[in-house]
Amino acid sequence: MATRSRSRPAHAPGPTFCSYIPNGGKLVTVGPNSAFRIFQHGSNDEPAIIDVPTDSHLAVAAKNDFFVAGAEDxxxxxxxLATNAMDQILVRCTMPIRDLALSPDGLWCAVASDELEVKVVNTRDMSQVMYCRDQLRPVKHVSFDYSGSLLAVSCTDGIIYVYSLSSELPQLVRRVDGLIPTLEGDAEASAKAVWHPDGRAFGAPTVSKDFQVMSRSDWSPQRAFKGHTSDIxxxxxxxxxxxxxxSSKDKALxxxxxxxxxxxxxxxxxQNTILSIQWHPTDNVLSYTNNNGELFIREDFVPDEHTGLLNVGLQPAPMNNQPLSEVSGNARRPITNGHKPGGRDNRDGTPDGYLDDLLGPDAMSEDGAGFIEDDDGAGYAEEPNRNGKRTATALAGPRPKRPxxxxxxxxxxxxxxxxxxxxWKGNRRYLCLNLIGFVWTVNQDTHHTVTVEFYDRHEHRDFHFTDPYKYDKACLNDKGTLLSCDATADHPAMLQYRPHETWTSRTDWRTPLPKGETVTSMSLSDSCIVATTSAGxxxxxxLFGLPLKVYRQKSTPAATCASWRDYVMTVGNGPVGGDGVTRLLYSIENVKRDEVCQNEDILALPEGVELRSVFFSDKGDPCIYDTEGVLLVLKHWRTPGQAQWAPLLDTKMLARLADGKKEETYWPVAVANNKFHCIILKGGEESPYFPRPLLSDFDFIIPVSDASPDDEDEQEMSHHKVLEEQHARYALRHSLAVDLVENTNATSAQKAEVPAMQREVDKVLLQLLANECREGEDHGMKALEIATLMRxxxxxxxAAAGKVAARFQRDILGEKIIQLAERRMVGLVDDDEV
Structure with missing residues (x-):
């Protein structure tokens, strides 16, 4: 099929630039005149036009819901893009804008101008600005890598400056000299560093008119694209x-x-010099703008014989050490997007990798369906070994079929x-997130950099250090920071603890683990450090490195652990269920008293639901959060054999999700002050990312019903259900408070909380009794049942319940409540009677 090219006059003659939004639905163009045009993908209708007060626009970058444009002023x-109207002026420079780049998450906009510095502005809060100031000449281009952690700045002096944006102050990590040509700011030739989608390299035009690929691991030149005879x-x-x-100045594409x-x-x-090229994110379409105000949309840009290359998965950057892809036993096929080789979503990087698209879904399947079948057992279909030859067993002749x-x-x-x-997302990740603060690390290839930040900076000071050990786990509390790293050829697996305050000169300690043993999870409390290891x-x-106890976990391999004061909770894999998945078992132990509270009990998770997090509440009760968004707390856990997991909150039943319009999940952080503290994840996100996310909190709501008050009767029912939920929640809080007081050396405030919670339970029961009395005489038996639950x-x-019955003229009920009160006064009614 021949390539179809549609010319769309976009702007007055002059430099024109374009940008697709990430989902490919719209294409935004800017140019010399005072108007922007927004083209709908696949439509021949006239574009939407935004009239603006400025002209001579030289840069544009777009996201799904907004775009930014830079002008010569x-x-x-x-x-x-929702209203096609101006939102705000992000920043003003004293010199013309030359290029713009948006970070992958759309939170930051890098601005290149004829000024010497590059401004990186927060698109939601323009008061947050970072400055890149190491270059000595004006900047022509800027580009983020696909993780958003690196910014490549192409300067007019022929040097590419690569900055790390992982901290509040951008750090220059590399100067790449001798690659790009020296150019004037308004030159049509390009010197832009274009990051490859796999994130391992970028390519840039060179002085010799080639397009050279550079590795980000060692900043060395890799493969080059040679064929242009004029500046790219x-x-x-x-x-x-x-x-x-x-494209190049000699009008070649x-x-x-x-x-x-x-x-x-x-x-x-x-016909004219192309200044901006944009691939459509999903379709075989290439759009570009030129120096004559025109937009060209080339449909079926990639010829039919090569469209398979456009349909394969993510391909590796062209590196010198990249093995040639081939269909033989010598090539190791890369894993793409987390899928194993051989899946339908994963193909290697050669035309042979998409033969299954051409020959049919079964032609190249691993089990040979529809291709070669070893029906006589002669070994024809046996896989060759790593040397490309068949094994002696395959050549020995027929063999019995395997059932x-x-x-x-x-x-x-x-x-x-x-x-x-x-x-990891790009080269950054959080090692720890809680109510004290957060610990995050940045992969700098040869080493990591670790930053510890606190919410209360009056109590503790933030700190930052270079990490040669590449720590991959961390815990943080009011007393210190715990870190651990895996073993390498240079050092064994280690634990490091750094106290926040000390009255001695030694501020931290490290302890190595035995050879071959690594930390699988760890926790930090006010009195001890716990680590589960690969050895079981x-x-x-x-807190200062003295080994207190070492024992082998019964349920292995270990899944995770948590601790609070002297209590340690470990979770491990237990017996296999009917679905083929192991059941998680937990144990809780007081390591100071050497007492086991719960021993290898089953973690209450339904089939198909996985554990997301484990932690202790601020009052010392074990809590878990699962992948279904349910938060549970453990009752009676200090009494062996009596523990029960009770739900505190089902996030799917939150009122904010009732209309079904919001798509969000919640990253668990802590349970404190009778609230669930979490980070809201929107749009299908699975974990928090940078910049630092805000914490949210939700009140506990025990899932007892799902009432939707549409009319008056249902509203009354809803109010009744709210009271029932309050009773269940207050009764649970009372039970947890009683357990704490009866099993610990409780403070006076903790002891006073028990009768206070008891009164809250009885108040709710009194309101429920009034509702039953209001319903009529036939609800008298339920009302009496409620009265017996009062503590x-x-x-x-x-006595108050009797007065409520009298107010509603429920005489028989009132008499029975008086009898119940009299029997309780003389001790004839057990506490457990209902």
């Missing part, structure tokens, strides 16, 4: 990195194969995890 303005003016990788499109660096097609119908009814069973275990830790041990240390032994609450 030095202004950078944010516009809403624009370049763009395809969304999967398998293809590259470049070239399509390249990334793996081989060979030209797939040269387009000669270009098809037998297969090896492998139970699925719950992988170990560190509560409060997030996975639970290691307990004092007050002085008779005051039962």
């Amino acid at each position: 030095g202004s950078v303005t944010k516009y809403s 003016t624009a370049a763009a990788w395809s969304p999967n990195g398998a293809l590259l499109a470049t 070239i399509l390249w194969d990334t793996r081989t660096q060979k030209i797939l097609k040269r387009y000669d119908s270009v 098809n009814g037998f297969s090896s069973f492998q139970p699925r275990i719950h992988e170990s995890f560190q509560p409060g830790s997030t996975p 041990y639970v290691r307990v240390y004092s 007050d032994r002085s008779g005051q609450m039962l």
